[in-house]
Each structure stands twice: as structure tokens, then as C-alpha cells.
Amino acid sequence: MxxxxxxxxxxxxxxxxxxxxxxxxxxxxxxxxxxxxxxxxxxxxxxxxxxxxxxxxxxxxxxxxxxxxxxxxxxxxxxxVPTVYLEHDEIVMRFFLLLQDMGFLEQSWSEGELRMDRVLAIKSLGDGVLAKLPDLLFDLKMEGTPVRYALEIERTRKSQGRYQTMRRAYQRADNVDVLLFGVVEERIEELIQREIEEAGLEFYGKDIGFFDLAEFRDKELHATLRIAGKEISLRDYFLAVVTGNSASADFRRHGVRAELREVSSAS
The missing domain is CATH 1.10.10 (Arc Repressor Mutant, subunit A)
Structure with a gap:
């Protein structure tokens, strides 16, 4: 090069x-x-x-x-960006580049891009309030309507009120199919899981996945993703979704939601 x-x-x-x-x-x-x-x-x-x-x-x-x-x-x-966010945003950047290098990305928006364009953010998320923007919003390349993901990098523990705000925002985000959380410690995962379970976010048809940031730093997309009651590497999970592999059936509950989004976009 x-x-x-x-x-x-x-x-x-x-x-x-x-x-x-x-x-x-x-x-x-x-x-x-x-x-x-x-x-x-x-x-x-x-x-x-x-x-x-x-x-x-x-x-x-x-x-x-x-x-x-x-x-x-x-x-x-x-x-x-402010100095305090450099390390955080570099993790997001690396996640983006890893997916891009594998050829999995259809389109993507950083938090900054969504923040600069409110109309784009509302249209992309399907949320007119925009109380919380994801660190990265992206679609995977696949046949039919792409799967839309929201990535959140959680390097510090937040108040329960912050998790409630996040949960409510994603409840309204009709265009988001899957939420992925990179967490620095197990306790953060537990707090987010509890908030989601108590609020019944699963009834909205969204899948929720977690991976450890320390493992991601060392293994990149070979880090373990915990999603839909199973464990699979991030790479294998994305590959299964993109290729439509039958082994990914348990990870494809977004189908009805994606069809609804497609109809909504065409109307």
C-alpha cells in the first residue's frame, strides 16, 4: 500500500x-x-x-x-473528540475496522455522525426522542434486509438511572435488531441484563449480546459472544448471520422485525 x-x-x-x-x-x-x-x-x-x-x-x-x-x-x-473518550472510541474504531476487513459491513454510522445529523439518527434508529445514541450503528451484508446492530462499549459502571435511560431508548429504537455490549467487568453485564429483563425488552424482538473487552483486546473477533443463551465467537456469529448458515437459526429472531422495517421504509 x-x-x-x-x-x-x-x-x-x-x-x-x-x-x-x-x-x-x-x-x-x-x-x-x-x-x-x-x-x-x-x-x-x-x-x-x-x-x-x-x-x-x-x-x-x-x-x-x-x-x-x-x-x-x-x-x-x-x-x-475530548481526551477522555480517546481510548473508548479507539475500541469502537477497531471493532468497525475488523468487520470492514472481513467484508461484513453494509453501512455504518459512528455516534458522532449520528449526533451531527438528527434526521439521519431518527431515520436510522427509528427513535424520535434520541435520548441515547449507540457508539456504532451498523448493518451486515446479507440477502434481503440487512440486520441492524447497535454497539455499546461499557468501560465504566454507570448508575441504574443511566441504564434505564439506555433501555428506554432502545425500546423505542424500532430499527435496531440486535444490541451488542462490550463490557469491562461481569457486574456491568449483570446490571444491564437485569434492567433489560425487568423491563421485558425481549418482547420487542431484539437480541442482546455481551463480550468481554479484555478478551476483545487480545483476541479481536475471536472473543466470545454471549447471546441467545449460547456462546460463540464474534467472528463465527457474524459469519453465520451473513451467510445464512442453518446453525445461525437461533440468532435470527430479527426476521419479522426486519420485514416490518422494510415495509415501513417503502411506505
């Missing part, structure tokens, strides 16, 4: 998420090898299309779009 290809991929990624980390460029975008990695990163740093992420002493391992870069990719590009 040459410098222009690396730059173009980084431009699109920064437009979508507001920044690009050096670690992600090295792991997903530029050629492997220490020399090549540093060479491409230095080229990005020197490009007039990018600026260093500067806050306090600065974070040289992150780049954002310069004004010239935003003009090139579109002024709807996201601006830099």
Missing part, C-alpha cells in the same frame, strides 16, 4: 471518528514492519491534511483533520 492509499484511508477514518490513532494506522492501514510503519506515520504527520491532537502537552500518537483536510473530505467531518 502506497502513501496515497494510506492517507486516503486515514482521511476517511478521521472523518468518521474525529481522530486517527497511530496504533490503529499501524495495525490496520499501513504495511507491516517497523520501518514502514514509522515511515507512513511520519508522512501523515507532515501532511497538510492532518494536524496533531494537541491538548496540554499534546498527544503525538493521535492525528485530527486540519482545516484543509476537512475541506477536502467535507465539512460534515467530525472534529476532535
Amino acid at each position: 502506497d502513501n496515497l492509499e494510506v492517507r486516503e484511508k486515514c482521511l476517511q477514518l478521521t472523518k468518521k471518528f474525529g481522530f486517527v490513532p497511530r496504533a490503529v494506522v499501524w495495525d490496520f492501514i499501513c504495511p507491516k514492519g517497523r520501518t514502514a510503519r514509522y515511515k507512513h506515520w511520519r508522512e501523515l504527520q507532515k501532511s497538510p491534511l492532518f494536524s496533531p491532537y494537541i491538548l496540554g502537552s499534546g498527544f503525538p500518537e493521535y492525528l485530527i483533520l486540519s482545516q484543509k483536510g476537512r475541506s477536502l473530505v467535507g465539512m460534515d467531518a467530525l472534529t476532535e
